[in-house]
Amino acid sequence: MARSWTRLHEFLGYPPGPVTYEMVAEAVQRKLGEGDDLDWKEALPATSPVPGQWNEFAKDVAAMANTRGGLLIYGVSDDIAMVGIDLDKVNDKQLGHWLRVHLQPTVSGVSYLRLPATDGSGKDVLVVDVPASEMAPHFLYGWQQRDKDKTTFNAPFRHRDDTDYMAEHQIALAFRERFARQDAAKTALDEHVQHTTDLVLGESESPAAWLVVAARPTRPIPRMVPALSRSAAQDVMSRGAKRARGLLARAIPIPRMLGPQLFPDLLDRNPRKGLRRWVDTNMLVPARATRRRGVLVELHHDGTVVTAVDLSHNALPPSHPAVPLPVPSPVLISSVFETVALAHEHRLTLRADTPIELRAVLQTQPGTGLRFAPVVFDLGRPVVAEWARQPRTVQPAHSDLAPFADDESLIAGATDLAEGLLNQFGLDILPT
Incomplete structure (x- = not known):
């Protein structure tokens, strides 16, 4: 490209x-x-x-x-x-x-x-x-x-x-710069994840399982390139949601596995300016408080995409016994696919011919000592997977996208990222 x-x-x-x-x-x-x-x-x-x-x-x-x-x-x-x-x-x-x-x-x-x-x-x-x-x-x-x-x-x-x-000293310097770039990229990705995690956990009034996904180009867009306009950011979100639906339908052709889509249902695609980014969220504005699932989406001017979603919101029916930190696997899967599709559409719009690094974390308020309880669908109804593991901590998951990723590559990257989290519960994306 x-x-x-x-x-x-x-x-x-x-x-x-x-x-x-x-x-x-x-x-x-x-x-x-x-x-x-x-x-x-x-x-x-x-x-x-x-x-x-x-x-x-x-x-x-x-x-x-x-x-x-x-x-x-x-x-x-x-x-x-x-x-x-x-x-x-x-x-x-x-x-x-x-x-x-x-x-x-x-x-x-x-x-x-x-x-x-x-x-x-x-x-x-x-x-x-x-x-x-x-x-x-x-x-x-x-x-x-x-x-x-x-x-x-x-x-x-x-x-x-x-x-x-x-010359030899120039080669040595070039290698040092390569390793420094790699370290800086890892640090930047860590900072995006940590900042967003701190933000959404601070907005939660009760313990909840939050999924935070960051997608960052390994070679960020130079600052001289003009940022997306608001209408362009809206278009990226719309195309990302459409592509995600197509990827999900191909990756998981089982209707009962498809969870609620992240952007079309929960956000109005009404991004506002942020610090060198566009921010779309149904939180952070007390006058517009909502009972919907908490969602945050950021399109950074350097090509980074960060999303966060409250997985525990209405994860189980009211009649179900209380579970402190339910993690519905369909919502997790669809949220990851949404983020991957959004990052890809953002990259296409910015004409960025660069790989993308992906990181996903599952977090809750520190010090609660609560266990994450995976939720699956059984005969169309959400239930806690009693046979699955219920860890108190989940390790971050990692994946990447090639510069010229087709749909199959996007599916592979999203699947790898989602399974990086689900496998820690003993679950797969596709039921066995």
Whole structure:
């Protein structure tokens, strides 16, 4: 998925959006020079020989990914003139294969944008959009004749308008930065979960089982990218709810397992501004107190999504003996699927080509000593699963989503996350 903000947008003064042929043509006409995030290429990458031989395309992609990401634009000469290429000769599967064969680790999220000429010139171009990589440094290996025909294993990077190779101290620094990014991402996810947990538990007048799910891009959206408008945030929520219903129907084709949907029934999709986020909730406004299940949804400007839902609310009929912390498995499952679908729709709207890390926790007010009691449906009626475990604490569950997740991948990620919690009760998503 191509990024929505590139050097072309910045130079031309365009708002975020897809790169177009007109943008490339205008940049060429205005002689936009190369930089560490832009490389004009006259001809398409040459057909690669056998694996193990030097691959110039892989080198160029690794250099961009090791720096800050950027564009390789084929069909523009070194003196910045439009010469065009034959789009019929573009084989993005072959290009992707070269990256997997020649780079370690491979660079993910590279997109290939074919742009036919719209001015009648017939000078088509190919834009290869390389994202900044959270897995940098990427190493290129192969036989290099200009290096006395010996095998090389180097980490290329962009320096202004040129490509160079990292020295030992630069490689060491790149690895430290990678590990620091990973630690910072984990810390940020922990902070989101902890802040939301503290918030909703503080709003609960009596002990309840709260499910908190956080989904955070491993590469957050830069602050320069404009935040979603309120109407766009509403649209993300609507599309997320619709997608979640479809995913649930495919994953659990048993009507009695489907719990109440989180967003359509419990929220009016009326988000309000928060601290660099949109917040939709039926709590926190005393004048609009409700007897409905407590729900909180946050769409952060950096691509993070956080949800919280009071699972214990009306989990059992009034005639049922009192259970301090009931945890209805259908509501838990549907809430997790809702969050995964919402995070995916949010990512699509922001045009973020990045994996998403997921974390789900089940919490109640500290010091209660109460046990979580799983609730299942038996003949269409909610009952406590007496045969299941009833722990006092539940470990956090983790999962992730690939950058270009299809519905099957979304189902797998949501299932993995929900089962990470349910398995601790001895339950599965599907009844046995």
